[in-house]
Amino acid sequence: MTEREIFLEALEMTTPEARAAYLQSACSGDVALRHGVEELLREHFSNDSLIAGPAVEAERSAAEAGVEEAPAAMLDRYKLLEKIGEGGFGEVWMAEQREPIKRRVALKIIKPGMDSRQIVARFEAERQALAMMDHANIAKVFDAGRTDSGRPYFVMELVRGIKITEYCDQNQLPTRERLDLFIKVCHAIQHAHQKGIIHRDIKPSNILVTLHDGVAVPKVIDFGIAKATQQELTDKTVFTQFQQFIGTPAYISPEQAEMSGLDIDTRADIYSLGVLLYELLVGQTPFDAKEMMQGGLDALRQIIREKEPLRPSTKLNTLQGDARTTAGKRRQTDVGKLVHQLQGDLDWIVMKCLEKDRTRRYETANSLASDVQRHLSNEAVLARPPSAAYRLQKAWQRNKLVFTAGSVVAVALVAGIGVSTWQAVVATQARGVAVHAQAKAESSQQKAETEQQRADAQARKASESEQRSRRLLYASDMNLAQQALKVKRPLYGSGRARVRQPGPLRFHANR
Amino acid sequence: MHDSMRPNHARTKLPAGFPPVATYTRPMPDVTQLLSAIDAGDPKAADQLLPLVYGELRKLAVVRMTNEKAGQTLQPTALVHEAWLKIAGDGNGHFANRRHFFKAAAGAMQQILIDIARRKQRLKHGANLIGDELHESRIAMSAPSEELLAVNDALAALAVEDPQAAEVVQMRYFVGMTVPEIADALDLAPRTVDRHWAFARASLKRTIRTSLSGSAGPD
Numbered sequence: 001m002t003e004r005e006i007f008l009e010a011l012e013m014t015t016p017e018a019r020a021a022y023l024q025s026a027c028s029g030d031v032a033l034r035h036g037v038e039e040l041l042r043e044h045f046s047n048d049s050l051i052a053g054p055a056v057e058a059e060r061s062a063a064e065a066g067v068e069e070a071p072a073a074m075l076d077r078y079k080l081l082e083k084i085g086e087g088g089f090g091e092v093w094m095a096e097q098r099e100p101i102k103r104r105v106a107l108k109i110i111k112p113g114m115d116s117r118q119i120v121a122r123f124e125a126e127r128q129a130l131a132m133m134d135h136a137n138i139a140k141v142f143d144a145g146r147t148d149s150g151r152p153y154f155v156m157e158l159v160r161g162i163k164i165t166e167y168c169d170q171n172q173l174p175t176r177e178r179l180d181l182f183i184k185v186c187h188a189i190q191h192a193h194q195k196g197i198i199h200r201d202i203k204p205s206n207i208l209v210t211l212h213d214g215v216a217v218p219k220v221i222d223f224g225i226a227k228a229t230q231q232e233l234t235d236k237t238v239f240t241q242f243q244q245f246i247g248t249p250a251y252i253s254p255e256q257a258e259m260s261g262l263d264i265d266t267r268a269d270i271y272s273l274g275v276l277l278y279e280l281l282v283g284q285t286p287f288d289a290k291e292m293m294q295g296g297l298d299a300l301r302q303i304i305r306e307k308e309p310l311r312p313s314t315k316l317n318t319l320q321g322d323a324r325t326t327a328g329k330r331r332q333t334d335v336g337k338l339v340h341q342l343q344g345d346l347d348w349i350v351m352k353c354l355e356k357d358r359t360r361r362y363e364t365a366n367s368l369a370s371d372v373q374r375h376l377s378n379e380a381v382l383a384r385p386p387s388a389a390y391r392l393q394k395a396w397q398r399n400k401l402v403f404t405a406g407s408v409v410a411v412a413l414v415a416g417i418g419v420s421t422w423q424a425v426v427a428t429q430a431r432g433v434a435v436h437a438q439a440k441a442e443s444s445q446q447k448a449e450t451e452q453q454r455a456d457a458q459a460r461k462a463s464e465s466e467q468r469s470r471r472l473l474y475a476s477d478m479n480l481a482q483q484a485l486k487v488k489r490p491l492y493g494s495g496r497a498r499v500r501q502p503g504p505l506r507f508h509a510n511r
Numbered sequence: 512m513h514d515s516m517r518p519n520h521a522r523t524k525l526p527a528g529f530p531p532v533a534t535y536t537r538p539m540p541d542v543t544q545l546l547s548a549i550d551a552g553d554p555k556a557a558d559q560l561l562p563l564v565y566g567e568l569r570k571l572a573v574v575r576m577t578n579e580k581a582g583q584t585l586q587p588t589a590l591v592h593e594a595w596l597k598i599a600g601d602g603n604g605h606f607a608n609r610r611h612f613f614k615a616a617a618g619a620m621q622q623i624l625i626d627i628a629r630r631k632q633r634l635k636h637g638a639n640l641i642g643d644e645l646h647e648s649r650i651a652m653s654a655p656s657e658e659l660l661a662v663n664d665a666l667a668a669l670a671v672e673d674p675q676a677a678e679v680v681q682m683r684y685f686v687g688m689t690v691p692e693i694a695d696a697l698d699l700a701p702r703t704v705d706r707h708w709a710f711a712r713a714s715l716k717r718t719i720r721t722s723l724s725g726s727a728g729p730d
Contacts, residue, residue, distance in 0.1 A: 004673070004710050004714075007709075007710060007713065008706050008709065008710060011706075011709060039717050040710070040713040040714060040717060041713070043712075043713040043714075043716040043717050043720070044709060044712070044713040046716075050658065050716050050719065050720070051654075051658070051662060051684065051712050051715060051716055051719075053653070054653070054654075054683055054684050054685075054686075054687040055624065055652060055653065055654040055658065055659050055662070055684050055685060055687075056586065056587045056588075056624070056650065056651055056652055056653060056654075056685065056686065056687040057586055057651035057652075057653050057687065
C-alpha cells in the first residue's frame with residue numbers, strides 16, 4: 001500500500017486508538033512509511049491556518065449555506081429572540097440568557113455560509129478586541145462559543161439604542177449637548193486606542209445612544225474591522241488584504257482610502273471622529289456619500305485624498321430651503337446663529353481632525369476631546385495658533401465677572417483721575433487769575449506810589465521855584481530900593497524895603 | 512506552477528479606448544472552437560485552451576469590476592461560472608466541453624491569482640497598482656499571498672505524482688468550487704473528490720512546512 005492509501009484509510013478510523021492500531025498493521029515495520037503517514041495525519045488534523053480552506057472567497061447559494069438560525073432556537077444557554085441587525089458577514093440577535101443570570105443579551109453570529117477562514121479570523125478579532133476593553137461607552141463581551149455546525153458566535157451587552165445622529169436630531173439637541181455626547185465617544189475610542197485597538201469604522205450607525213436613568217450614554221459597537229496595533233489578537237492571522245475596501249466611504253481617512261492596508265494607525269480613527277463631529281454639527285458629512293460613489297473607486301480615493309472639505313459653518317451656510325430650516329430646528333436655533341456658533345473654534349477643531357496629513361491631526365482622541373471641552377469652557381483651543389486678541393476674547397468670555405469688576409474699578413479710577421484733574425485745572429486757573437489780579441493790584445499800587453513820588457517831586461519843585469521867585473523878587477526889590485536911593489528919591493520909603501524881606505533863607509541868598 | 516501552463520500572452524490588455532463602463536457581449540469563438548477540437552480528439556487543442564481561457568477570464572474580471580460598486584469583491588467561482596455561461600450560451604455547452612473548460616479555467620484562475628500574489632509581494636516593496644491590475648486585485652482572496660505562492664510551488668511537484676489530486680486542488684483552492692461542483696466538473700464521485708482533497712491538502716502542507724523549516728524555521 002502506498003502512503004496515500006494508508007493515509008486515506010486511516011482517516012476512516014473514528015478514534016485515535018483505532019487509527020494507531022491500523023497504522024501499526026498497515027505499515028508493518030516500515031518506519032519511513034509510518035513516519036510519512038503520521039506526518040500527513042498530523043497535517044490533516046492540525047488546526048493551523050495553512051491551507052485551512054480555499055484561497056478565495058466563494059459564492060454560496062442558500063442551499064449550500066446550511067441552516068439559518070431561527071427565532072426561539074436555543075444556542076447553548078441562549079434563546080434567540082429576534083434578529084436585530086445584519087452586516088456583511090454577521091448577524092446580531094437579541095437573545096435571552098437563562099443562566100447563571102437571566103438577562104437579555106446581543107448575540108453576534110457569523111452568517112451561514114460566510115464562515116470562510118478570513119471572516120472567522122476577523123470575527124474572532126472583534127471578539128478579542130471587545131474582550132480586552134472595559135469602558136462604559138463600549139459594548140462589553142460576556143461569552144463566546146460555536147454553533148453545532150461550527151459557526152462561531154459571541155455574546156455581548158445588548159445595547160438598546162439608536163444612532164447617535166438620529167438621537168441628537170430626534171431630541172433636537174443643541175450644539176452644546178451634542179458636543180458633550182461627542183466627548184464621551186472620544187473617551188471610548190481613546191480607551192480602545194490605549195488597549196492597542198483601532199476601530200477603523202467609526203460612523204453614526206456604530207455609535208448607539210441609550211438612556212441610563214435618563215442620561216444619554218453613547219456606546220461604541222462593531223469592532224468588526226478593528227485591528228490590533230500592538231499584538232496579534234488571535235492566533236489566526238487577521239488578513240488585511242490590500243484589495244479589500246475596508247470602511248465606509250464617507251467616514252474613511254485618506255490613508256484608509258489608499259487601500260495599502262499596511263499603515264493605518266489610531267489617527268485614522270481621529271479622522272473618522274472628525275467626520276462624525278462634522279455630521280453632528282452640520283447634519284451632513286464633509287463629502288456626500290452618493291456623490292463619492294458615483295465616480296467609482298478611483299474618483300472616491302481622489303476625493304478623500306485631495307479635495308478640501310468645506311468648513312462646517314460654510315457648509316451650513318450653503319444649505320438651502322428645507323434643509324436649512326431643518327438643520328436649525330434640530331438644534332433648537334436658526335441657521336444664522338448656528339453658523340455663528342460654529343465659526344472659529346468648532347470649525348478649527350473639525351478641520352484639524354480632517355487634515356489629509358495625519359501628522360497635522362490631533363495625536364489622540366483625548367486631545368480632541370480636551371479641545372472640544374476647552375471650547376465649551378471658553379478656553380483657547382489648540383486647533384488654532386492663538387493671537388493675543390483671540391486669547392483676550394477667550395479670557396473675557398471665561399471671566400466675565402472678574403473682567404466686569406475690573407472694568408468698574410478701572411472706570412472708577414479713570415473717572416476719579418478725570419475729576420481731580422479737572423479740579424486741579426480749575427484750581428490752577430483760579431490761582432492764575434488771583435495771581436494776575438494781585439499782580440495788577442500791586443502794579444497799580446506801584447503806579448500810585450510813583451505818581452505820589454512824582455507829585456511830591458512836583459510839589460518840591462514848585463516850592464523850590466516859589467522860593468527862587470521870592471528870592472528873585474526880593475533881589476529885584478532890593479535892586480529897586482538901591483536904585484531909588486541912588487536917585488535920592490525914595491520910591492516906596494525905607495520901610496517898604498524891610499517889608500519885602502525874603503522869607504527864611506534856605507539857600508544862599510546870592511544864588 | 513508548471514511553466515508550460517503559463518500562457519503566452521499573459522499580459523493581455525483590453526483594446527485601447529475600451530469604455531470604462533462596458534458590458535461583456537463578445538462570445539468566445541476561439542474557446543468554443545478549441546473545445547470542439549478537443550472533443551474531436553485534437554491533442555494540441557488542450558494546450559491552446561488554457562492561455563485563451565486565461566485571457567477571457569481576465570477580461571471578464573475587468574469588465575465585471577468596472578461595473579461593480581466600490582468595495583465589491585469578485586469571487587473566482589462566479590467568474591468561472593459566468594465565463595462558462597457565455598460559452599454554453601452558444602449551444603456548445605455539452606458535457607465533455609464543460610469538463611475541458613473547467614479544467615482550463617481552474618488552471619487559468621490559478622495563474623491569475625498567482626500573478627496577483629506576486630504583484631502584492633512587489634507592492635510591499637513600494638510598487639503601485641494601475642489599470643486592470645487594480646480591478647483584478649479585487650478578486651476576493653482570503654489567504655495571504657505568501658501561502659498562495661507556496662501552494663503554487665508545492666502543487667507543481669504534486670501534479671507529477673498525482674495529477675488528478677492537483678486538479679482538485681486547482682478547483683478547490685484557487686477557484687473555490689465546492690466538492691459537488693468539482694465532482695461534476697471532473698466526472699468523479701464526490702467521495703473521491705473528498706479523498707483527493709484530503710490527501711492533497713495534507714501533502715501540500717507537509718511539503719510547505721518542510722521547505723519552511725528548511726529555510727526560515729517552522730511556521
